Amino acid sequence: xxxxxxxxxxxxxxxxxxxxxxxxxxxxxxxxxxxxxxxxxxxxxxxxxxxxxxxxxxxxxxxxxxxxxxxxxxxxxxxxxxxxxxxxxxxxxxxxxxxxxxxxxxxxxxxxxxxxxxxxxxxxxxxxxxxxxxxxxxxxxxxxxxxxxxxxxxxxxxxxxxxxxxxxxxxxxxxxxxxxxxxxxxxxxxxxxxxxxxxxxxxxxxxxxxxxxxxxxxxxxxxxxxxxxxxxxxxxxxxxxxxxxxxxxxxxxxxxxxxxxxxxxxxxxxxxxxxxxxxxxxxxxxxxxxxxxxxxxxxxxxxxxxx
Amino acid sequence: xxxxxxxxxxxxxxxxxxxxxxxxxxxxxxxxxxxxxxxxxxxxxxxxxxxxxxxxxxxxxxxxxxxxxxxxxxxxxxxxxxxxxxxxxxxxxxxxxxxxxxxxxxxxxxxxxxxxxxxxxxxxxxxxxxxxxxxxxxxxxxxxxxxxxxxxxxxxxxxxxxxxxxxxxxxxxxxxxxxxxxxxxxxxxxxxxxxxxxxxxxxxxxxxxxxxxxxxxxxxxxxxxxxxxxxxxxxxxxxxxxxxxxxxxxxxxxxxxxxxxxxxxxxxxxxxxxxxxxxxxxxxxxxxxxxxxxxxxxxxxxxxxxxxxxxxxxxxxxxxxxxxxxxxxxxxxxxxxxxxxxxxxxxxxxxxxxxxxx
Numbered sequence: 236x237x238x239x240x241x242x243x244x245x246x247x248x249x250x251x252x253x254x255x256x257x258x259x260x261x262x263x264x265x266x267x268x269x270x271x272x273x274x275x276x277x278x279x280x281x282x283x284x285x286x287x288x289x290x291x292x293x294x295x296x297x298x299x300x301x302x303x304x305x306x307x308x309x310x311x312x313x314x315x316x317x318x319x320x321x322x323x324x325x326x327x328x329x330x331x332x333x334x335x336x337x338x339x340x341x342x343x344x345x346x347x348x349x350x351x352x353x354x355x356x357x358x359x360x361x362x363x364x365x366x367x368x369x370x371x372x373x374x375x376x377x378x379x380x381x382x383x384x385x386x387x388x389x390x391x392x393x394x395x396x397x398x399x400x401x402x403x404x405x406x407x408x409x410x411x412x413x414x415x416x417x418x419x420x421x422x423x424x425x426x427x428x429x430x431x432x433x434x435x436x437x438x439x440x441x442x443x444x445x446x447x448x449x450x451x452x453x454x455x456x457x458x459x460x461x462x463x464x465x466x467x468x469x470x471x472x473x474x475x476x477x478x479x480x481x482x483x484x485x486x487x488x489x490x491x492x493x494x495x496x497x498x499x500x501x502x503x504x505x506x507x508x509x510x511x512x513x514x515x516x517x518x519x520x521x522x523x524x525x526x527x528x529x530x531x532x533x534x535x536x537x538x539x540x541x542x
Numbered sequence: 543x544x545x546x547x548x549x550x551x552x553x554x555x556x557x558x559x560x561x562x563x564x565x566x567x568x569x570x571x572x573x574x575x576x577x578x579x580x581x582x583x584x585x586x587x588x589x590x591x592x593x594x595x596x597x598x599x600x601x602x603x604x605x606x607x608x609x610x611x612x613x614x615x616x617x618x619x620x621x622x623x624x625x626x627x628x629x630x631x632x633x634x635x636x637x638x639x640x641x642x643x644x645x646x647x648x649x650x651x652x653x654x655x656x657x658x659x660x661x662x663x664x665x666x667x668x669x670x671x672x673x674x675x676x677x678x679x680x681x682x683x684x685x686x687x688x689x690x691x692x693x694x695x696x697x698x699x700x701x702x703x704x705x706x707x708x709x710x711x712x713x714x715x716x717x718x719x720x721x722x723x724x725x726x727x728x729x730x731x732x733x734x735x736x737x738x739x740x741x742x743x744x745x746x747x748x749x750x751x752x753x754x755x756x757x758x759x760x761x762x763x764x765x766x767x768x769x770x771x772x773x774x775x776x777x778x779x780x781x782x783x784x785x786x787x788x789x790x791x792x793x794x795x796x797x798x799x800x801x802x803x804x805x806x807x808x809x810x811x812x813x814x815x816x817x818x819x820x821x822x823x824x825x826x827x828x829x830x831x832x833x834x835x836x837x838x839x840x841x842x843x844x845x846x847x848x849x850x851x852x853x854x855x856x857x858x859x860x861x862x863x864x865x866x867x868x869x870x871x872x873x874x875x876x877x878x879x880x881x882x883x884x885x886x887x888x889x890x891x892x893x894x895x896x897x898x899x900x
Binding site (some may be wrong): 272276312315316320321322323325326327329330331333334335336337338340341344451456459462463466500502503505506509510512513516517518520521523526 | 695701706867878881
């Protein structure tokens with residue numbers, strides 16, 4: 236039992252990292268008032284390009300950059316649709332999501348089923364060798380720690396900087412923000428691109444670090460869970476991170492419960508992240524008053540003013 | 543360059559989807575040739591082969607059926623701003639419900655078996671979408687997320703059933719059910735092809751959707767709710783009702799499409815029921831302008847893309863993902879071209895510029 240628990244806790248941080256990156260990025264886009272539902276497709280594109288570039292160049296760093304950039308380019312198309320063409324944000328998100336899945340399958344076609352070496356874990360001499368705590372906290376690759384570090388950074392940007400204030404203003408009331416001279420479309424473009432880059436990094440971590448392989452359909456709903464995590468965390472970075480780690484643990488339960496030899500159908504375990512998402516979503520949405528306090532007021536609404 | 547239209551233009555109803563299709567074909571063509579597929583073979587696969595033989599036309603019709611059905615159902619919800627994106631799961635549950643009957647009455651020759659399966663499939667699909675409706679109405683949970691999550695759950699349910707309770711006991715452990723009896727199958731539509739009478743369900747859904755949206759008050763209320771929520775509230779149109787109607791209609795149609803697959807080309811319940819019809823139908827609904835008549839043409843276009851893509855994989859070495867990427871292009875270009883619904887292009891400088899914008 237202790238072994239199972241250590242297995243889940245030590246794997247949890249790594250398993251959660253792809254979703255954490257994607258959800259943090261999506262939360263920034265949403266706080267600027269743009270609902271980008273294409274996270275799944277952007278993650279897939281990031282995963283495929285990261286895998287291709289890391290395999291060909293032998294550099295994980297280049298892989299991560301390629302993944303982030305590819306997904307950011309995809310989010311640029313999304314931004315053009317919703318900010319310039321005033322397309323419905325839900326429809327545009329679905330369109331880019333499908334396009335991203337197609338692009339990922341195209342880019343990854345040559346690498347279908349291939350594996351890659353994992354990036355080195357940043358072992359800290361002494362700490363990493365500690366029993367229990369060592370494998371749980373101190374034996375991960377750099378991206379896992381970067382993800383953890385980004386949580387307070389994003390929180391601080393929103394609460395302590397002018398940029399964060401501008402983003403929130405644009406997300407709450409774009410007309411008022413425009414009236415005091417804030418470049419509404421510019422801010423939204425920046426936030427969407429950031430969200431895309433982060434989704435790409437998340438996908439990249441999935442393909443070149445966590446699973447260390449590429450297969451079509453690798454993302455398997457994680458992008459949608461990331462979108463749900465933003466709601467669970469009521470758009471606040473620390474809560475989003477908490478949610479991501481809980482879901483990381485749930486995704487590992489499938490493996491460990493099978494290891495324990497319990498007679499639960501494997502399909503029920505595979506479906507459990509989705510079932511949990513539905514239940515949590517229902518529970519959270521129940522308190523609409525509280526959600527309304529944190530939901531960006533202009534979320535999903537196009538801004539038609541001159542900016 | 544661009545100026546706002548003062549009145550809607552009927553020409554754009556045809557022009558916008560036509561532009562989207564043209565740009566999609568152009569980009570697809572450039573992409574496929576860029577990765578080294580012989581251009582003439584790609585063009586042949588998409589433009590000629592789907593129409594070159596009776597069998598190929600049958601394949602196009604076979605794929606038109608489910609796309610048409612699902613898209614008609616989804617469009618009703620989309621018009622009311624109800625976003626059901628989990629039609630794939632509703633299709634699966636509909637197929638499961640129909641299959642349970644077909645398997646339970648394996649040896650039956652009753653003419654009522656297929657109609658019963660059709661009802662069961664529609665009810666199953668509607669019930670699956672109904673979960674999302676209930677969660678939205680009761681708790682306010684976003685139907686976008688719940689319908690998607692439910693479709694992933696449905697897929698696992700299918701895997702569980704075909705490897706367990708509904709598995710063919712004599713099937714050498716293959717994850718599939720027994721073959722259905724003839725009474726549980728749709729009759730062929732055109733001899734020598736796989737197209738079958740399930741296509742009629744799509745045409746019936748088109749008729750019902752057209753009557754509902756164009757001729758009934760309930761349809762009108764739904765549309766107002768989507769276009770002008772404040773006006774709908776003021777007029778006392780119930781949003782709860784719109785949510786139920788929007789999701790149940792989409793779910794029932796998707797369920798019917800599921801019946802069409804298991805009681806049509808598949809003839810059994812198996813792990814793979816649809817090549818993503820539930821997701822492709824979202825694009826069909828948009829490409830058809832959420833209009834029942836437009837959706838018929840859009841479904842045909844999408845079916846040709848599916849069939850042409852299959853040919854291109856074989857003859858031109860195009861990757862399997864070609865259908866997905868073309869679908870993505872199609873919706874992206876449609877949404878971009880949709881600007882023409884509200885704006886028009888002025889090639890020369892506007893002669894009368896009232897208070898020219900900076």
